[in-house]
Amino acid sequence: MAHARSRRLYDTAMVGLGGILLLFLVLPFVALVLDGGPSAILRGLGCSLTWPALRLSLGTTLISVVLVVVGGTPLAWWLARSRWRSARWLEILLQLPVVIPPAVGGIALLLAFGRRGLFGGALERLGWTPAFSAVAVVMAQVFVSAPFYLQAAVQAFGRLDPNLLAVARSLGASPPRLLFRVALPLARPWLIGGAAMSWARALGEFGATLMFAGNMTGKTQTLPLAIYTALELDIHTAQALSLLLVSFAFALLLLLRRFNRDPEVARRLATP
């Protein structure tokens, strides 16, 4: 009896704790949607910062995610299959940006590729100064978002049934055919999930972009930076821009769910 009662008490306490956390997470969003009403939000969307920032955000994150996927996929394939010890180390080192604060990443990028940075002089002689340009925005986004895709892709390739790969090779599949006709189609749902995570991270990128690319409207001012700028002008403009960003994040979340619910995913999992 005493056991059942303490069990019930425990359940109640956990439900309460979960409820508090849920409120804490949900209430800010409620405020974000409701505060000021639709007219204030519409007025905010009409602010001169909005469209250049939206255009820049979409353009740069799209380029970033393409760069990350095109470069990250073969690298992840190699990392997942390599038995070298150095490959394991490389994998760990490539995950570093996940734990480094983005602002630190931005400073590091500036110290490396800035005009007075370690390699800035050499780059300038080649006629290329990436800092404080749209290129810098993309560089900052790739820096912070690549590890998310890489991690997902390495895991996806690592989870493929080794028997399927062995059979494909025994049938005569060349390395490119093995990657493009077997590994990629089988790992596709997780690769898309990883790319979406990586895109979401790039879309929200703030710290590294601010340090390395600056905050110039129409040039390097992405949506998160525009929100920061708008906050000094009018909170409802910042709110409107935030809602814009949230709707993109929400669309991505739906996309992710769509792929994780795919019944094919279960079949594509490695069988023991």
Added chain:
Amino acid sequence: MTGDSVAQLSVAVEAVLGAFTLQASLEVGGEPLALVGPNGSGKTSLLLTILGLRRPERGRIVLCDEVLFDAALAIDRPTEERHLAYLPQDFGLFPHLSVIDNVVFALACRSQRASAKQRRDEAMTWLERFGIGRLASRNTAQLSGGERQRIALARALASSPKALLLDEPTASLDVEARVEVRAFLAESIRSLGLPTILVTHDAKDVEALASRVAVLEKGRVAGCGLLGDIRQNPPTSFASKLLESSRVAGASEIAGPFCTGDACHN
């Protein structure tokens, strides 16, 4: 042996596994060889070594006068160039491809020049040969074990292999399917006449599919010979237990060469 002059797979390898060294020497001709032994005796490792998925420290693997591996000569042909058909326990059908596309995959690997239409037609011929033409457009996940096995074999043969490696061909099937698959495999293996190595735990598989047996124990070939000889004179207690049940059934075997130790030759 009758089939030996037709095609031959000869394996002599030494590879360090976790607890022991795999040190095996086998010759396979037209007569299918069953590789038996307790779990962890190195059966699958030996299969993977022949496939080229595991590199041995020393040794030589030759298939039909073609050197697949030679440690001394630094020859190590990649798996995709070894022309070995490999059928894993779960058959290894590609879940993202339809039945016919599984076979087309194998054809596309070997013949780059054929048109898509030609490949489809040829794949269909393979499926029909195994009585599964009606499954062509189906998804492989919906099929029975027996059907999956047939597709796997059709696909393997479409890649024009020079030898057949089967890993526990009936282990993942239910009892009824086992009988059907065993009969089908026995017939196919016999009519193909390819050098065949079959890893199994099942005395009935050995009985139905193989004419020779190699007994592996801690990475070494403890005994190898005709099924009847191994049954009468089992080299290890494992072999004795495995073949005990079938002792009565197999009286039709003719006596033949028999050897113990590391090497097994006809």
